[in-house]
Amino acid sequence: MPRRPTVSPDRILAVAALEFAERGYAGARVDRIARRARVNKAMLYYHFGSKQALYRALLRQIFSSAAGRLHAIATSEAPPDQKIDRVIGEMAAFIAEHAFFPAIMLREVAEGGAHLDRDTLKALAGVPLAIGAIVQQGVAQKTLRSVHPIAAYFTMFAPILMYLAGTPIRKELAARHLGDMSSLPPDLFVQQLQRSVRLAFAVPRTRQPARHTRHHPHRTSHLAR
Amino acid sequence: MPRRPTVSPDRILAVAALEFAERGYAGARVDRIARRARVNKAMLYYHFGSKQALYRALLRQIFSSAAGRLHAIATSEAPPDQKIDRVIGEMAAFIAEHAFFPAIMLREVAEGGAHLDRDTLKALAGVPLAIGAIVQQGVAQKTLRSVHPIAAYFTMFAPILMYLAGTPIRKELAARHLGDMSSLPPDLFVQQLQRSVRLAFAVPRTRQPARHTRHHPHRTSHLAR
DNA sequence: GTCTATACTTCGATAGAC
DNA sequence: GTCTATCGAAGTATAGAC
Numbered sequence: 001m002p003r004r005p006t007v008s009p010d011r012i013l014a015v016a017a018l019e020f021a022e023r024g025y026a027g028a029r030v031d032r033i034a035r036r037a038r039v040n041k042a043m044l045y046y047h048f049g050s051k052q053a054l055y056r057a058l059l060r061q062i063f064s065s066a067a068g069r070l071h072a073i074a075t076s077e078a079p080p081d082q083k084i085d086r087v088i089g090e091m092a093a094f095i096a097e098h099a100f101f102p103a104i105m106l107r108e109v110a111e112g113g114a115h116l117d118r119d120t121l122k123a124l125a126g127v128p129l130a131i132g133a134i135v136q137q138g139v140a141q142k143t144l145r146s147v148h149p150i151a152a153y154f155t156m157f158a159p160i161l162m163y164l165a166g167t168p169i170r171k172e173l174a175a176r177h178l179g180d181m182s183s184l185p186p187d188l189f190v191q192q193l194q195r196s197v198r199l200a201f202a203v204p205r206t207r208q209p210a211r212h213t214r215h216h217p218h219r220t221s222h223l224a225r
Numbered sequence: 226m227p228r229r230p231t232v233s234p235d236r237i238l239a240v241a242a243l244e245f246a247e248r249g250y251a252g253a254r255v256d257r258i259a260r261r262a263r264v265n266k267a268m269l270y271y272h273f274g275s276k277q278a279l280y281r282a283l284l285r286q287i288f289s290s291a292a293g294r295l296h297a298i299a300t301s302e303a304p305p306d307q308k309i310d311r312v313i314g315e316m317a318a319f320i321a322e323h324a325f326f327p328a329i330m331l332r333e334v335a336e337g338g339a340h341l342d343r344d345t346l347k348a349l350a351g352v353p354l355a356i357g358a359i360v361q362q363g364v365a366q367k368t369l370r371s372v373h374p375i376a377a378y379f380t381m382f383a384p385i386l387m388y389l390a391g392t393p394i395r396k397e398l399a400a401r402h403l404g405d406m407s408s409l410p411p412d413l414f415v416q417q418l419q420r421s422v423r424l425a426f427a428v429p430r431t432r433q434p435a436r437h438t439r440h441h442p443h444r445t446s447h448l449a450r
Numbered sequence: 451g452t453c454t455a456t457a458c459t460t461c462g463a464t465a466g467a468c
Numbered sequence: 469g470t471c472t473a474t475c476g477a478a479g480t481a482t483a484g485a486c
Contacts, residue, residue, distance in 0.1 A: 029461075051461095107332060110335075113393070121398060148414075151388075151418065155418065158384040162382075163376075169333070267453070268453085270482075
């Protein structure tokens, strides 16, 4: 995937991704997108028709791409707990390639899908569906403890999305000496999240039929960092 | 300063919270806020001066309030693992009282704090700082496993924020038959998250039973309120 | 403090030549 | 396909009477 697309529509989409991520749908300016893509504004309308159509085209593309990569993991041959580890890593990799993704995703969640049509919503839904499939499989075959797929989805993905989307504001806070929130680099964050999720979803090793069942994590072999 | 408004700026703030949560800073309309608050637009400017000043006043208030409640838990007398359980419950309760909070928080993270001044950023930073303090305490006294405070913050809070902010879009997906994402009610989600975090942050069980353990983690279910 | 009316600006979108 | 020029709507903000 070329960093600098030479075809106008692709270049427009690439620039629009940055603009919509930085400013949101309402805050994005068609003029600015056109200028940053080095095309005329009339050219942009020639290719996409409207600001809304451009937005939808962009989100369909990015959500389909993300969902596709997660779906590939979901349908692969591996134990569910391994798939979960890989899904978190894959998501981090996807965001490393598409730095604008977290902000757009967060904004669209807050927006309630207001600017999206059915096709785009369907593409968006592909992400949680892929994760849900993995979890359901693991729960069914008892390689994961009984977690609700929706709860699992948010437990795995919300942290990495918000952590990466929040990089600018953490920098801002650090620059203004309002607390050091920048000391944890992304790759270490991903490792910590993978371990937390592993522990959170693991099948309890021993069952203690006490009044209040307390589930202890097992897998002590994973403890060495 | 004494104020005896026939029309309260508080009503403007309450309505602004809904508008900014639904549409974001750029998408919010001063006209609409004024109309929904049943005040004249000139009245709004009389009290707050500008759209930006209104936004900042709102966010300072809401972030200070949230951070205050978490800070109270952080400085209370309880084992860290209990505080963590309580903090998650308290956050859920806070959002139940302020349904607009998750969307505003998500949008502001994506925005990178672009419209905020130093005071408002400081109020915002109070939330992760309160959580970080709890985790650091627990790690230091070895009642929590070694988790980075920032990683812990996002692991605990991002899921509940995104889950609750995402309620409208899940409804939209369900209404369009694009996957049933609405089957998990909020209180069950909170319980599942509390358990996941408990398991994720628990001190790994040693093979041999420890002889003198001071503080035993207790299973608690603090769905505050 | 509260209102009506309006000034000023910006933005999305289009017309029409080439 | 690409450009310049511009329109009309919508937005923030203010003036000034009461």
